[in-house]
Structures are given as structure tokens and as C-alpha cells.
Amino acid sequence: MTLATSSDDTLTALELVHLRRGGTSVVIDPAAPSGPAIVHWGRELTASTPATLRRLADAAVPQRVSGGLDETGMLSVLPTPARGWLGTPAVEVLRDGHSVSLKFTLVDVTRSAGGVDIDVADADAGVSARVRVAIGEGGVLHQQLTLRNSGVDDLTVLSATASFPVPWEQTEILDTTGRHLRERSPQRRAFTFGTHLRESRRGRPGADATLLLAVGRPGFGFESGMVHGIHVAWSGNHRVLAERAVTGEAFLAGGELLSAGEAVLSPGDSYAAPPVLGSWGEGLDELAHRFHSEWRARPQHPRRPRPVTINTWEAVYFDHSLDRLLRLADASARVGVERFVLDDGWFHGRRDDTAGLGDWVVDAAVWPDGLHPLVDHVRALGMEFGLWVEPEMVNPDSDLARAHPEWILRSRTELPPSARQQQVLDLSHPDAFDHIATRLLALLAEYPIAYLKWDHNRDLVDAGGGPGSASHVRAHTLALYRLIDLLKERHPDLEIESCASGGARVDLGILDRTDRIWTSDCLDPTERLTNQRYTALVVPPEMMGMHLTSPVVHSTHRAVDLGFSAAVALFGHFGVEWDLTTVDDVDSAAIAEWIALAQRLRPLVATGRVVNVDGVEPGIDVRGMVAHDQASAVFVVSQTDTTAAYPPGRLRLPGLRPDDLYRMRILAPAGGDIGPGQSRLGWMEGETILTGQEWGTVGIRPPVQFPQHATVLELTRVVP
Numbered sequence: 076m077t078l079a080t081s082s083d084d085t086l087t088a089l090e091l092v093h094l095r096r097g098g099t100s101v102v103i104d105p106a107a108p109s110g111p112a113i114v115h116w117g118r119e120l121t122a123s124t125p126a127t128l129r130r131l132a133d134a135a136v137p138q139r140v141s142g143g144l145d146e147t148g149m150l151s152v153l154p155t156p157a158r159g160w161l162g163t164p165a166v167e168v169l170r171d172g173h174s175v176s177l178k179f180t181l182v183d184v185t186r187s188a189g190g191v192d193i194d195v196a197d198a199d200a201g202v203s204a205r206v207r208v209a210i211g212e213g214g215v216l217h218q219q220l221t222l223r224n225s226g227v228d229d230l231t232v233l234s235a236t237a238s239f240p241v242p243w244e245q246t247e248i249l250d251t252t253g254r255h256l257r258e259r260s261p262q263r264r265a266f267t268f269g270t271h272l273r274e275s276r277r278g279r280p281g282a283d284a285t286l287l288l289a290v291g292r293p294g295f296g297f298e299s300g301m302v303h304g305i306h307v308a309w310s311g312n313h314r315v316l317a318e319r320a321v322t323g324e325a326f327l328a329g330g331e332l333l334s335a336g337e338a339v340l341s342p343g344d345s346y347a348a349p350p351v352l353g354s355w356g357e358g359l360d361e362l363a364h365r366f367h368s369e370w371r372a373r374p375q376h377p378r379r380p381r382p383v384t385i386n387t388w389e390a391v392y393f394d395h396s397l398d399r400l401l402r403l404a405d406a407s408a409r410v411g412v413e414r415f416v417l418d419d420g421w422f423h424g425r426r427d428d429t430a431g432l433g434d435w436v437v438d439a440a441v442w443p444d445g446l447h448p449l450v451d452h453v454r455a456l457g458m459e460f461g462l463w464v465e466p467e468m469v470n471p472d473s474d475l476a477r478a479h480p481e482w483i484l485r486s487r488t489e490l491p492p493s494a495r496q497q498q499v500l501d502l503s504h505p506d507a508f509d510h511i512a513t514r515l516l517a518l519l520a521e522y523p524i525a526y527l528k529w530d531h532n533r534d535l536v537d538a539g540g541g542p543g544s545a546s547h548v549r550a551h552t553l554a555l556y557r558l559i560d561l562l563k564e565r566h567p568d569l570e571i572e573s574c575a576s577g578g579a580r581v582d583l584g585i586l587d588r589t590d591r592i593w594t595s596d597c598l599d600p601t602e603r604l605t606n607q608r609y610t611a612l613v614v615p616p617e618m619m620g621m622h623l624t625s626p627v628v629h630s631t632h633r634a635v636d637l638g639f640s641a642a643v644a645l646f647g648h649f650g651v652e653w654d655l656t657t658v659d660d661v662d663s664a665a666i667a668e669w670i671a672l673a674q675r676l677r678p679l680v681a682t683g684r685v686v687n688v689d690g691v692e693p694g695i696d697v698r699g700m701v702a703h704d705q706a707s708a709v710f711v712v713s714q715t716d717t718t719a720a721y722p723p724g725r726l727r728l729p730g731l732r733p734d735d736l737y738r739m740r741i742l743a744p745a746g747g748d749i750g751p752g753q754s755r756l757g758w759m760e761g762e763t764i765l766t767g768q769e770w771g772t773v774g775i776r777p778p779v780q781f782p783q784h785a786t787v788l789e790l791t792r793v794v795p
């Protein structure tokens with residue numbers, strides 16, 4: 076994120092601030108009674124004048140009421156009890172083992188890139204703070220808090236949370252939960268009085284984390300209904316909450332979840348909280364689009380066409396026989412794969428998942444000539460080579476763990492509970508960091524590695540820096556970022572995927588320095604429809620790994636139609652997770668066609684706007700990608716189950732220019748599949764040309780499909 080520069084352009088004290096960008100307005104009243112407050116975040120206020128904004132800010136001040144404080148506490152950018160705020164405070168700190176009252180007063184407001192820095196201080200408490208408030212290119216509101224210990228002894232930070240006011244009438248909450256193989260399952264509830272709190276204590280966001288905490292008008296969907304949501308751009312422990320106070324304030328807040336002792340500031344030291352990002356929209360698609368445009372605008376965003384990737388995991392698991400992998404590479408190149416990724420199992424002692432993590436040298440017993448014969452073969456076939464690593468992890472059964480047990484994160488003498496027979500290295504230990512950095516750099520020097528699949532297969536539990544030590548989760552997370560940054564600095568063309576038992580580390584902290592996520596270990600297209608839809612609320616589709624599955628899904632044992640699996644993977648970074656050496660000529664040809672289609676559509680996927688169609692009858696799922704200039708769009712109509720209506724009712728294909736004409740054609744299955752006893756639909760026979768408005772508001776009859784099949788439709792603008 077590039078919102079970090081600031082100038083010394085100090086605004087007139089107490090002047091109202093109106094930030095406008097990307098269709099968003101943020102109005103800040105530095106002189107609000109309880110401290111600087113955001114009095115509006117959302118739709119751009121295009122007609123406002125300084126005078127109306129002043130009155131708007133005045134009109135946001137709550138009344139005094141019976142039974143309350145003489146000055147009703149108002150939500151500010153740093154609400155604390157000493158300012159009359161009785162809800163969740165933004166900042167909690169300890170000095171000498173007891174909590175410190177914080178009553179911040181404004182020091183100044185200065186312009187920074189895309190926004191302002193609000194500096195406040197409490198001289199008595201010896202704490203000062205900066206709240207950076209900025210709007211990015213896509214209209215996303217960024218807030219970042221920095222706390223400074225201006226006292227004379229240590230200060231322990233317990234929390235530093237950024238608050239985002241939301242419209243009072245938005246009374247429904249949406250967030251996600253999940254587990255391994257089913258990340259980002261949506262859940263909704265009423266946003267009633269009290270606090271809805273979601274915390275991650277896994278040392279990574281976790282499969283159960285909510286990527287987005289959103290509140291909207293009841294019944295809000297993807298196409299309509301005002302909704303606001305926040306995301307914490309951080310890969311360690313974090314918390315987000317939605318709170319509705321009886322004093323008439325509703326807000327979202329988020330930050331790092333610190334344990335006591337993790338952030339102890341010596342005099343003069345600072346704590347920088349992770350950025351918290353807020354987006355809004357008339358419907359979730361608009362909210363998501365802001366995140367996507369903002370992310371795509373970063374200089375480091377991956378811009379070259381996303382190479383079609385094969386990952387060897389489900390094809391061979393730990394069976395690293397060179398001959399088998401060479402044949403897999405041949406079969407991959409034949410169907411048009413562009414990147415071959417060697418997954419887990421190549422390094423010293425790694426014959427299964429019980430041993431070897433930490434020993435990042437090629438296993439000489441399995442690979443007597445190193446990885447060279449495979450890498451050379453892959454590259455001779457015209458593909459890039461990628462390699463799996465899990466640099467933060469160690470198996471107790473490894474040379475590294477035997478040599479350096481003191482590098483393993485733990486808070487007690489004994490090791491933390493084991494997970495997948497592995498423990499976590501303390502990357503904040505300088506020697507551990509140097510060792511791992513040296514090994515990774517050596518691999519990158521020896522082999523032409525274009526891509527690292529960076530895995531992370533366990534939660535951090537009791538993750539101290541040694542017996543009796545405080546948690547090192549924060550320090551480890553910062554060290555992880557430093558390590559990735561170092562590799563990227565030394566190898567600017569290296570791409571990195573963030574994988575964590577599938578999609579357990581999906582956040583914009585890691586995605587600011589990596590190139591994609593592994594969205595889930597579940598390759599079942601029916602499951603992926605939900606997972607991908609809700610992951611894309613924040614993550615741009617081209618950064619989401621979406622792979623074609625083998626015909627019987629390994630994680631669900633469902634038998635899956637090839638076309639359905641491919642169609643569901645089209646709106647992402649396309650790849651294959653299948654032993655292609657077992658595929659017959661007919662399926663090979665079909666895979667090659669799907670890969671060619673994914674290659675044709677990838678510019679659209681990388682720049683287009685995601686559209687999820689609301690109100691579709693149960694059993695059907697419709698989603699699309701509309702080109703940024705609305706000259707074309709592609710929709711995937713998936714039959715997830717049977718429908719109650721037979722044939723089903725009409726469905727809409729929205730997102731196009733209302734007055735322009737668009738011609739539709741069926742991309743897959745070629746010509747449209749017809750089941751027994753079904754006639755073809757009128758539009759399957761020839762050209763169907765409708766206006767964008769007709770496509771979007773009236774629609775067409777979808778074909779009756781077998782459950783778990785999909786039709787891919789392309790709409791192209793007709794140039795008169």
C-alpha cells in the first residue's frame with residue numbers, strides 16, 4: 076500500500092476535513108466534542124460546501140439524556156473512557172502493571188498522501204498517537220494508528236483499534252467462518268445492540284477467520300443494498316468487531332490482537348498497528364470492486380498474464396520419482412500449462428509429512444543430480460519452474476530441530492501441541508532468520524525458480540520466544556514480512572503464493588508482498604463456488620489460485636464434470652491439480668481447450684469487474700466478469716443442484732451499458748448440452764442481440780442442465 080508519505084502541510088486548526096476519492100467521501104471534524112471524529116464515511120458528497128459540512132458535523136453531536144453523562148460520549152477516531160466513551164475503547168495501555176487513563180487532545184492535522192494525519196497526545200499519560208486517515212485510488216478508506224511512548228518508563232500496548240462509523244440503519248451483519256477445505260463460508264445475523272466480536276488467535280488469520288466484517292441494510296445482496304465492511308491487513312492475530320451502542324452510534328473496528336507483553340514500548344518507542352481498510356457499496360459487488368481497483372493500482376501488483384499453473388501435490392503427493400514427474404511435465408506442456416510447480420516432498424528426509432521441514436536442501440537420495448534434471452526438462456518444454464517451501468516450519472524430526480531446538484516457538488519448557496507433526500520456527504530470532512534466508516537464497520541462486528508456493532500448515536499455539544517468554548506472534552509476523560521483502564528485493568521477478576493448508580492465510584498484509592493465494596485445498600467446484608465468491612469480496616480474482624480438479628475430488632470424493640470444474644476456475648488464476656499422465660486423449664483435448672479459453676479470458680479477469688447475480692433461484696448460480704470498458708462480459712451459469720421450477724425461470728446478466736447492444740454466444744459447452752427430453756432454447760439457435768438493459772433487467776431462460784454442470788456465455792458489444 077502506498078499511502079505512507081506525509082508532508083508538513085498543517086491544516087488550519089479545527090478546520091473540517093473533507094476527503095474525496097474514488098467515489099468515497101470521508102468527513103472529519105477535528106473539533107468534535109469527544110475528540111476528532113469521522114462524521115461521514117461512504118458515498119461521495121458531491122454538493123457539500125464548507126458551510127453545510129460544518130452543520131452536518133454539528134448535527135452529528137449527540138444530545139444529553141437522562142441517566143447518562145452530562146456530555147454524551149461520541150465515537151471519535153480514538154474513543155476512550157476519559158472522553159466519555161462507554162463502548163469498546165480504541166486504545167488500552169498499561170504502565171507499571173495498571174491501566175492508564177487516556178484523554179487525547181488534538182495536536183495538529185496534516186495532509187498526507189490521499190488523506191490526513193491526525194496527531195493527538197495525552198501529556199499526563201505520556202502517550203501520543205497518530206491516526207492516518209486516507210482514501211486510496213479505488214475509494215477504500217485506510218486507517219492506521221501509531222502509538223508513541225512519550226513517558227519515562229515502559230508502556231505496554233494492549234490494543235490499538237481503528238474505528239469506522241457506519242450508518243445507523245444498517246442492521247444486518249455478514250462475515251465468514253470456515254475450516255480446512257471450507258474457508259470463507261458466509262454467515263449473517265442481526266446487528267443488534269452490543270458487540271459482535273471476531274478474533275483470530277491462530278498466529279495467522281486462520282481458515283475460520285472473517286476476511287471481511289460487513290454491515291448493511293437488511294437483506295443487502297451483491298447487486299444492491301448499502302453495505303460497509305472492514306478488513307485488517309495483517310497476517311498474525313487480529314480482531315474485528317461490529318458494535319451498536321444505545322447512545323446511537325454503530326461502528327466497525329479492527330486491529331491486531333495483542334497479548335500482554337507483545338508490544339512493550341521503551342520511552343520514545345512506537346507501535347504501528349496494521350492498516351485497517353474499509354470499503355462500502357450499493358451491494359457487495361461495489362464494495363469488492365473498490366478493494367480490487369485499489370489493489371490493482373499498486374505498483375507491485377502482478378500485471379503480466381497469469382501463467383497457467385500445474386501443481387504436483389494431488390498428482391503425485393510424496394512420490395517424487397523423476398520419471399513420473401518428467402512424464403507429468405510432458406503431459407502438462409502438451410495441454411498448454413505454462414508453470415510447473417513441484418510441491419512438498421523434494422527436500423532432505425521428506426518422504427512423508429512426519430519429517431524434514433527445516434532442512435531446505437534437495438534430498439540427495441531421491442534427487443541424486445539435484446532438481447536440475449526436472450528443472451531443465453520443465454524449462455526446455457517452455458514452462459516456468461516453481462517450488463514449494465514452508466520456511467516458517469520445522470519437524471522435530473529434522474536436522475534443524477536437532478541442532479537448534481532453541482529456535483522453535485514455545486512459551487513453556489515443553490513444545491506446544493503438535494500439528495501435522497510440526498512446530499513453528501521463531502523467525503524473529505536473528506540466527507533462525509539468517510539461516511532460513513540463506514537457505515532460500517541459495518535455492519534461488521542454484522535454480523531458475525520463478526515462483527515459490529509458500530505454505531504454512533499449522534496454527535501458532537503458545538508461541539513464545541522460549542520458556543516463560545511473552546508471545547512472539549507479532550515479532551514472527553513482522554519477521555515473515557521482512558523475509559519475503561528480502562527475497563523479493565533480491566529477486567524482483569520472483570512470484571510468491573501465500574498458501575496455508577489451503578486458504579488459512581488470506582489477508583491484504585501478505586497479499587501486499589505476494590502474488591496470489593491458494594484459495595482452498597478443496598478443489599470441488601460446488602464448494603469452490605462459495606469459497607471463491609466470498610474470498611473475492613476483498614481479493615482481486617487474478618490473485619486467487621483456481622485449479623481444475625481430477626475427476627473424483629480428493630477431498631470430497633464427489634465425481635465432477637471436467638467442464639464444470641474448469642468453468643468454475645475461469646475467473647481466477649487458472650491452473651491444474653490433476654495427474655495429467657492418467658488422462659486420455661479426449662480429456663487432454665478438452666483440458667487444452669479450457670486452458671486456451673482461460674488464456675484468452677485472463678486479461679478480462681485481471682482488469683474486469685466481478686458481478687454476482689442476486690435473486691437467482693436455488694440450484695443455479697450466476698456470476699460474471701464485465702470488462703472495465705463494458706465492451707464485453709463473460710458469465711458462468713452453474714447448475715449446483717436441481718431446481719424446483721422445470722424449466723427454470725428467466726435470469727439476468729447485469730453490469731453492461733444499458734443502451735448498448737450486446738450479442739451473446741455460448742463458449743462452453745460448445746453449442747450447449749441438451750439432456751434427454753429437452754428442446755433447445757431459442758437463443759441457442761442463432762444470434763441473440765439485446766440491449767445491456769434488457770440483459771440486465773429482463774434476461775433469458777437458462778438452459779436446463781444436469782446438476783454440477785455449467786454453461787459459459789460471452790456477451791460482446793455490437794458496434795453499429
Ligand code: DGJ
Nearest residue numbers: 388418419574576577596
Ligand atoms: C497444504 C497445501 O494447501 C497443499 O496444497 C499442499 O501444498 C500441502 N500442504 C503439502 O504439504
